[in-house]
Amino acid sequence: MKIGLLGGGQVGQALFKILYSEKETILNILREPLEIKKILVRDLNKKREIPKDLLTTNPEEIILDPEIPIIVELMGGIEPAYSYIKKALEEKKVVVTANKEVIALYGEELYKIARKNGVDILFEASVGGGIPIIKTIKEAMVIDKVKEIWAILNGTTNYILTKMEEEMKDFDESLKRAQELGYAEPDPSKDISGLDTAYKLSILSSFAYHTTIKPQHMYREGIENITLRDLLYAKELGYKIKLLAISKENNGEIETRVHPTMIPINSPLASIRGVYNAILLKTEKRGDILLYGEGAGPYPTSMALLSDILESAYTLLYSLPRYYSFAYLYPSKIKNYENFLTRYYIRIWVKDQPGVLAQIAKILGENSISISSVIQKETSEKEEKAEIVILTHKTNESSMQKAISEIKKLPILENWGSLIRIEG
Ligand SMILES: NC(=O)c1ccc[n+]([C@@H]2O[C@H](COP(=O)([O-])OP(=O)(O)OC[C@H]3O[C@@H](n4cnc5c(N)ncnc54)[C@H](OP(=O)(O)O)[C@@H]3O)[C@@H](O)[C@H]2O)c1
Structure with missing residues (x-):
């Protein structure tokens, strides 16, 4: 089976390496080899660990190739990623993506286009890096009901808050250190302002409550105004400050918010340090479920992509019926933040x-x-x-x-x- 990649950056290269190093295991699972046929990039001359003959700058060489039934989008940003994903679904290709922005903003539309064309769009890698949270909600919670989500979904801000609290460094110094270590982008505004967290919470909430929750409907505050004094007072009072993603369902009404939150020092999310992510699901029948792990990084993200790729490859190879989730079914009723x-x-x-x-x-x-x-x-x-x-x-x-x-x-x-x- 052949697949095409739109993007050969950090994640694209990690995925390329994993597909190569795991080819025997993949062959055992699929009973057929899985190969990357082409990879779309902007600059053919950039140094990267991918053979040059796999690269192209023409998206149509991948999207319109009848030999490629699965397209993995790893470009990031909204355009042209959104248009390419849409086109690929209309061409009846299965799309696997790590793009939280496109899914948070256009997930419902793309999901419907996929179903209309008898294909699928899978995005496990868009939230929580290697943590299998979408599959947990999508498959494990079918009969059960998620009532609340409490999560740390952004490693950059969690690293900064941990650094400030544990090493008494101020916000600017902690951000600078995060940038030096590659944990924060040169422009960290989407992380710091809570927007990245809001994108991810919107994806999880849409799945958990079977509706469409857009990030722009969410109450959101970032960590830019958190000072060392606040962290010290919090400690003295028995709390930690975390940038939390919170959503709750009550009689069809959804409360969603992202903001710095003081939580008791002995609560499960208070112990999440550094760049790690954690998601606490409060469910009707199973009670509390906590998932914890590396929330980003090219390799954990590639593992999430690989699980989606294998799922879709298996479905296609053996003509199995597709298992659609219950996201985007009902109109959303969002609780007024007041x-x-x-x-x-x-x-x-x-x-x-x-x-x-x-x-x-x-x-x-x-x-x-x-x-x-x-x-x-x-x-x-x-x-x-x-x-x-x-x-x-x-x-x-x-x-x-x-x-x-x-x-x-x-x-x-x-x-x-x-x-x-x-x-x-
Ligand atoms: N990095 C992580 O740890 C991580 C974790 C979770 C999710 N993600 C998501 O994974 C996706 C990829 O992230 P990344 O870190 O791999 O990004 P990246 O290193 O910036 O790679 C982006 C790739 O897309 C190509 N590209 C971008 N715009 C293009 C265009 N208009 N036409 C053709 N090619 C284009 C780039 O080509 P050039 O190489 O030629 O510039 C590059 O190969 C994003 O959606 C990101 O949010 C990343």
Whole structure:
């Protein structure tokens, strides 16, 4: 069986090597060799570990080749990847991709085109690197029901937060180190802003709840405003700060959000360090399921691709019926973010004078927000200001946003610090 690759970069080259080194095992599974016929690249002269005669700059040499029934898209970005995937499906080719952006934004449309043409689009590698999360949700949860997803889906931000907390390095220094180690892109904005996490959560939620959840419908905050002070306070209070992807289903209504979250130090996701990813599924019948592993990297990603390639090759070779999942079935009903219920951590600098706390407590009370604890940690006598940390009980987002805008207008406020949601 012959396959074509659109992209011969980091993942393309790793996949090429794995297909070569595992060719005997693959032959045993498929009872037929699996070969890469052509690989699309931009620059034929770039140094890479792929024989030059396999390379082409013409996508049609792959997409229109009748000898190639499976196309593996590894270019990244939206265009031209989206158009090539669409064209390949219309040409009745099975598509395997690692492209989270295309799947998060156009998954429903591409899935429907695939079904109309009697083929499939598989994207295990688009979320969680080598962690088999899509197959777990798609195949294992057919009769069961996923009720909640709690996940760390971005290795870059988890590395930065771990580095800040464990080595007392500030955000910029930790980001620089992540870039030096190749854990962060030269432009890390999609990771830092939580957009990468939102893409991945949208894919998982669409599968888990059988609907279409788009990243643009999600409440999202990144880690750019998390400071060392917040991480230290969190530690002292028995928490860690993680960029969490959270989604919940309740009577058909879906709550989805991505934001830095304080979670108890002994909770399973709190122990996920560095570039690792973890996904906690809360299910109706099986209870909690935790998957943990390398969330990126060319080799783990290639293993996820290989499992999709083998599945589709086997189906095609032995004319087996295709097993479609239940994603994208129902219209989505997304919960308004103003109705989210959670606890909050507030850190502010105020004038060091009597009656300050009473003014803040009054605003919180008027907005039906009850305080669970207050810490006045640091005072700067020279500047006559004090730092206050307030933890609240559960309250809704709209009350909190209203209270914050009122606190920000108080003359006793010196500097706004942070607002971090607390879960668990
Ligand atoms: N790297 C990881 O650890 C990882 C992990 C999970 C998922 N992914 C996903 O896997 C995909 C590939 O990632 P990667 O790291 O391998 O990217 P990469 O190293 O940048 O490789 C991209 C490849 O696509 C080719 N390409 C890009 N645009 C093209 C165009 N317009 N026409 C022809 N060829 C084009 C490039 O050609 P040239 O080589 O000639 O420039 C290159 O070979 C992305 O969707 C990424 O999000 C990557």
